[in-house]
Amino acid sequence: MKAEALQLANTLGITGEHPDYPLMDWQAAVQVGDTREGYWDWVVSEMRYQMHAWLDDVQL
Numbered sequence: 001m002k003a004e005a006l007q008l009a010n011t012l013g014i015t016g017e018h019p020d021y022p023l024m025d026w027q028a029a030v031q032v033g034d035t036r037e038g039y040w041d042w043v044v045s046e047m048r049y050q051m052h053a054w055l056d057d058v059q060l
Contacts, residue, residue, distance in 0.1 A: 005040035018043045
């Protein structure tokens with residue numbers, strides 16, 4: 001598990017769930033083959049993706 005993922009898991013509970021990234025979304029991503037990451041690593045990846053998508057939309 002990545003350090004960021006471990007920190008989230010420790011904060012929200014290893015068996016918990018991030019409010020913005022439902023466990024069901026991760027399960028669906030696994031089922032269709034979009035990820036092979038564990039839940040908390042997937043959450044970190046999704047957060048990074050969202051940040052990059054937001055930055056791409058920012059007009060400087």
